[in-house]
Amino acid sequence: MKESAPLTMKDIAQALGISVATVSRALQDNPRISKERRQVVQQYAREHNFTPNMLAESLRHSRVQPVKTIGVIIPELVHYFFSTILAGIEEEASARGYRIMVAQSMEHYEREVQLCQSFFENKVCGIIVSQAKNTQDYSHFRRLIDAGVPLVFYDRICTGVDASRVVVDDYMAAYNAVSYLIQTGCRRIAYYGSQMNLEIAKNRFNGYKDALLKHGLPFDEHLTRICDNRHDAEMITPDMFNDTPYPDAFFAVNDDTALGILYTVKRMGLRVPEDVSICGFSNGIRAVSCEPMLTTIEQHGRKVGEEAVDILLGHVEGRIPKEKVEKRVVRTRLIIRGTTR
Incomplete structure (x- = not known):
């Protein structure tokens, strides 16, 4: 209807x-x-x-013509990957005559709901969003789609909502990274990942697990932890060495977590990469400001942002039917540095 x-x-x-x-x-x-x-x-x-059109009201008494505005929701700007995505979104939107209105959900579901409502009230032409970690009720996204607001997810996509999305090849990235660790002689590879309610967490975990099985190594759940930040990595990692044989490698869901592992194992007197290899995911600035420099996965955040804008404006300007779900994948690249053999 x-x-x-x-x-x-x-x-x-x-x-x-x-x-x-x-x-x-x-x-x-x-x-x-x-x-x-x-x-x-x-x-x-x-x-x-x-629902009042707040943007229209503010422009009603202005000589300035209304601008074409895209709403963008970022989980947290402190993460290098999200900041590079935002740079790609802003550059692409500006080149095509649009402005962006940016807000952080701060990884809180309630704030995410409020931001969606605020963008709707301000009559943005569409919204680009990466969902918060703890979002499990998707009704606020469905309301936007039902109201005719074009919606594009990036990185953390919402499988409970039939909307366009841009992701990196998380599964293959993890599979290739863990395969490389195995090829360099690692046999007990620990995995630090995010909560499994996120699709990217499932894909990276499955890539890790399948790489082990493909190379004839057993999957050991005692080597896996829910850990996606530096603080937790520093707290958890010493316990990983209580039993022998201990891990000879770690694959982490992001660079921040990998750096927490690196700091901790060095503090414990272990050598990197001779005793322990470490691989991250992001290729942020901090990946080259540590000793040794971090082996990690380049996600091409700018490209993700550019593709998200291209899809959204395709919906807004009629090149892509609103009812069509556009899916695009940005390829990653393993960057080998000093934390692996």
Whole structure:
């Protein structure tokens, strides 16, 4: 069934037999409108789920022409990968005559919901988003799609929502990295990954596991940990060496975690890579500011951002039908440095 058009102030004015200006003032609680009239207008707006177009209101009294704006939700800007994606989004959007409105979810589901609502109220032409770690209810994304707002996921895609997405080849990246560790002589490879509710976590874990099996090594669940940040890596890693034989390699879900492992094993007196090899995932700036420098996976974040904009604007401008789910994969590359043999 076709979605009804969003209620406008003009609709309210016609329904109540008053002017649009009166509706606008009443919704803003302007004292120039009687208290009784304000209550009538506000109650009608609530009952009919009226959402004000805040951007239009701000431009109503401006000589500046409305701009084409894309909403972007980043989990956390502190992560190198997300900052490079944002750079790609901004450059591509600007080159095509669009601006971006950026916000961080800070890895909180509730904030993510609020940001989606805020972008909708500001009438962005579409939204590019990477979901928060703990998001398991996807109704806020479905509401956007039902309202006709183009939505493109990147990196952390939402499998519970049928929307376009851009990802890197997480499975093959993990498979190739672990295969390389095995080829250099490693036999007990530990895995530090994220919660399995994220699709990227599942893909990287499966790549790790399949590489072991492909090369005839047993999968040992005692060598796997839920750990995706430096602090936790520094806390968990010493326990990995309580039993023998201990790990001779670590594959980490991101560079931050890998650096926590590197710092800890060196503090314990182990040599890297002679005793322990370490591989990260991201190829951020810190990967080359440690000793030895970190072997890791280049994710090509700028390319991810550019592809996300291209898909979104394809939906916005009609080159890609809104109902079509566009899926694109950006290839990764293993960067071999000093933390592996």
